[in-house]
Amino acid sequence: MMYTIQELRDRVKAELDKQAYVEEPYSLFEPIKYIMEDGGKRLRPVLTLMAYNLYRDDIEKVMTSAIGIEIFHNYTLLHDDVMDDAELRRGRQTAHKKWNNNVAILSGDAAAITAYKQIEAVDDIYLRRTIDGFNQVAMDVCKGQQYDMEFETRNDVTAEEYLHMIYLKTSVLIAGSIRHGALVAGAPENEYNALYDFGGYLGLVFQLQDDYLDVYGDVAEFGKKIGGDILSNKKTYMLIKALELASPADKALLQEWLQKKEFDPAEKIRAVTEIYDRTGIREVAMAKIDDYMEKSREALAKVNVPEERKERFREMTEYIGGRRK
Amino acid sequence: MMYTIQELRDRVKAELDKQAYVEEPYSLFEPIKYIMEDGGKRLRPVLTLMAYNLYRDDIEKVMTSAIGIEIFHNYTLLHDDVMDDAELRRGRQTAHKKWNNNVAILSGDAAAITAYKQIEAVDDIYLRRTIDGFNQVAMDVCKGQQYDMEFETRNDVTAEEYLHMIYLKTSVLIAGSIRHGALVAGAPENEYNALYDFGGYLGLVFQLQDDYLDVYGDVAEFGKKIGGDILSNKKTYMLIKALELASPADKALLQEWLQKKEFDPAEKIRAVTEIYDRTGIREVAMAKIDDYMEKSREALAKVNVPEERKERFREMTEYIGGRRK
Numbered sequence: 001m002m003y004t005i006q007e008l009r010d011r012v013k014a015e016l017d018k019q020a021y022v023e024e025p026y027s028l029f030e031p032i033k034y035i036m037e038d039g040g041k042r043l044r045p046v047l048t049l050m051a052y053n054l055y056r057d058d059i060e061k062v063m064t065s066a067i068g069i070e071i072f073h074n075y076t077l078l079h080d081d082v083m084d085d086a087e088l089r090r091g092r093q094t095a096h097k098k099w100n101n102n103v104a105i106l107s108g109d110a111a112a113i114t115a116y117k118q119i120e121a122v123d124d125i126y127l128r129r130t131i132d133g134f135n136q137v138a139m140d141v142c143k144g145q146q147y148d149m150e151f152e153t154r155n156d157v158t159a160e161e162y163l164h165m166i167y168l169k170t171s172v173l174i175a176g177s178i179r180h181g182a183l184v185a186g187a188p189e190n191e192y193n194a195l196y197d198f199g200g201y202l203g204l205v206f207q208l209q210d211d212y213l214d215v216y217g218d219v220a221e222f223g224k225k226i227g228g229d230i231l232s233n234k235k236t237y238m239l240i241k242a243l244e245l246a247s248p249a250d251k252a253l254l255q256e257w258l259q260k261k262e263f264d265p266a267e268k269i270r271a272v273t274e275i276y277d278r279t280g281i282r283e284v285a286m287a288k289i290d291d292y293m294e295k296s297r298e299a300l301a302k303v304n305v306p307e308e309r310k311e312r313f314r315e316m317t318e319y320i321g322g323r324r325k
Numbered sequence: 326m327m328y329t330i331q332e333l334r335d336r337v338k339a340e341l342d343k344q345a346y347v348e349e350p351y352s353l354f355e356p357i358k359y360i361m362e363d364g365g366k367r368l369r370p371v372l373t374l375m376a377y378n379l380y381r382d383d384i385e386k387v388m389t390s391a392i393g394i395e396i397f398h399n400y401t402l403l404h405d406d407v408m409d410d411a412e413l414r415r416g417r418q419t420a421h422k423k424w425n426n427n428v429a430i431l432s433g434d435a436a437a438i439t440a441y442k443q444i445e446a447v448d449d450i451y452l453r454r455t456i457d458g459f460n461q462v463a464m465d466v467c468k469g470q471q472y473d474m475e476f477e478t479r480n481d482v483t484a485e486e487y488l489h490m491i492y493l494k495t496s497v498l499i500a501g502s503i504r505h506g507a508l509v510a511g512a513p514e515n516e517y518n519a520l521y522d523f524g525g526y527l528g529l530v531f532q533l534q535d536d537y538l539d540v541y542g543d544v545a546e547f548g549k550k551i552g553g554d555i556l557s558n559k560k561t562y563m564l565i566k567a568l569e570l571a572s573p574a575d576k577a578l579l580q581e582w583l584q585k586k587e588f589d590p591a592e593k594i595r596a597v598t599e600i601y602d603r604t605g606i607r608e609v610a611m612a613k614i615d616d617y618m619e620k621s622r623e624a625l626a627k628v629n630v631p632e633e634r635k636e637r638f639r640e641m642t643e644y645i646g647g648r649r650k
Contacts (some may be wrong), residue, residue: 023464028471082426100424102408106474108407109404109437110468110471114464117464127452135441138438143435147350179612
């Protein structure tokens with residue numbers, strides 16, 4: 001049988017609610033529980049289950065691994081929030097603000113180990129590939145975060161470098177979640193690798209959409225404040241392309257806004273968005289997103305399962321790539 | 326053939342000098358290289374090689390794993406130094422002081438993943454047990470650090486709690502290093518478990534000696550400043566036992582010193598040491614160390630290899646347990 005995305009999400013939620021990963025001392029696991037509780041789309045474990053469900057129906061077999069991937073994702077959030085000194089995550093206080101940095105660092109470390117333990121709950125024949133794949137993913141995520149931090153103090157980041165950074169920081173874990181599900185369902189190597197490629201493009205679509213929605217999103221639908229990236233001068237694909245493609249006058253104006261220390265936030269957001277509009281950045285970003293959507297479809301086409309089995313992945317792609325307002 | 330401890334140390338050094346674990350971007354691995362360079366006894370990888378050498382001579386086969394364990398140890402140091410806000414490690418600036426906290430957190434994370442990658446370089450038949458064993462060790466080390474931090478703000482830590490904490494924080498990795506070497510050399514389960522017990526006691530001896538030498542050590546021989554634990558009110562086994570066993574007058578005096586905010590450091594060290602002397606804490610500590618030495622010998626006796634093969638482990642035990650001055 002084929003599960004709907006909502007059914008898979010419910011299964012993941014039910015499993016997370018068991019909190020089977022919590023050990024003694026409670027103080028070490030409480031921050032993990034806290035960050036895991038805050039909802040979110042559970043995109044990664046759902047993708048693992050979806051990929052498994054391409055080939056097999058007994059999805060409970062991959063559940064522990066899938067939860068492990070969600071725990072891994074939350075470990076990276078715990079540490080990233082310390083490094084970015086973020087105040088809020090999905091509207092709630094971040095763990096290092098609720099407790100302190102040491103708690104977030106050490107509970108993050110414990111979460112990483114917990115993630116490894118759970119992800120490795122696979123049949124022996126898949127163990128080596130699970131480990132190798134997961135180590136590669138984990139290291140790529142680290143590298144992505146390193147580039148992200150380095151880019152903050154650089155003024156010459158190219159679009160290519162930015163795309164490589166978000167690929168490492170965001171796409172690779174999404175790709176790895178899908179590959180893992182397919183691998184342990186017994187998919188042939190060329191297919192779980194095609195699914196990895198598919199996930200890589202999907203992750204790029206996901207991140208570029210996020211950047212896009214920060215400028216052109218609808219507050220109510222997006223659920224985040226609009227213009228946060230503009231206010232913090234975040235070197236997104238849109239900003240990089242604007243600096244590359246704007247007219248000399250707009251380029252000078254944009255640089256001026258980037259350097260201003262004091263400004264009215266609403267005015268800065270409006271002014272930068274106007275430059276984006278005049279430069280056609282909206283279309284540039286949408287074209288890039290469409291390009292990756294197309295590439296993801298090509299990768300998915302290489303997977304040799306009945307077309308109707310791929311329906312969920314198509315839904316997911318349209319959902320992620322379709323968040324245009 | 327049986328390698329001497331010095332030969333094994335040289336092999337480990339030669340392997341570390343290759344820096345085979347360094348990847349791109351260099352900025353992510355430079356702090357790992359930096360902390361790995363600072364020498365130290367390389368106790369853990371040497372123990373892995375020694376344990377392997379109990380059964381087999383082709384020690385190169387376990388070298389990648391052994392280096393992985395050293396990298397894991399250094400990952401814990403990178404993060405612990407951030408959490409303790411330590412200035413110096415073995416006389417050199419700590420990584421988070423040389424760079425910053427974010428660098429130490431993220432490079433620490435990368436070191437942990439690197440460690441996992443290297444430790445898992447074992448034959449497939451040992452992979453599951455390697456992973457399970459190492460996940461357990463890594464989690465215990467985390468728990469030990471958690472208790473250590475919690476004990477800082479508690480005034481009622483018992484000797485038993487302290488010993489459990491140092492067992493988790495220090496002994497378990499030493500025990501795991503030895504177990505891993507024996508496991509992948511093909512040792513039977515009861516023997517690699519006996520060696521794990523042996524390493525656990527050895528680690529307790531190691532840490533209690535360190536505490537002891539902080540009070541009664543010879544500066545030149547110990548290589549550290551004497552009295553650091555006394556100045557920082559560290560709740561060592563010696564302090565806990567002194568608070569338990571001292572006369573009412575000495576107990577009051579000790580409490581007074583623990584609460585004093587301003588004092589002459591040399592005077593505090595002298596006064597606390599005098600209380601220890603009057604209470605017989607030197608003998609209490611030595612008796613505990615001797616007790617663990619004896620238990621380590623009993624565990625080693627369960628290992629069914631020719632007695633002469635165990636000679637290196639006896640040397641190591643005497644060396645670690647014999648640092649009395």
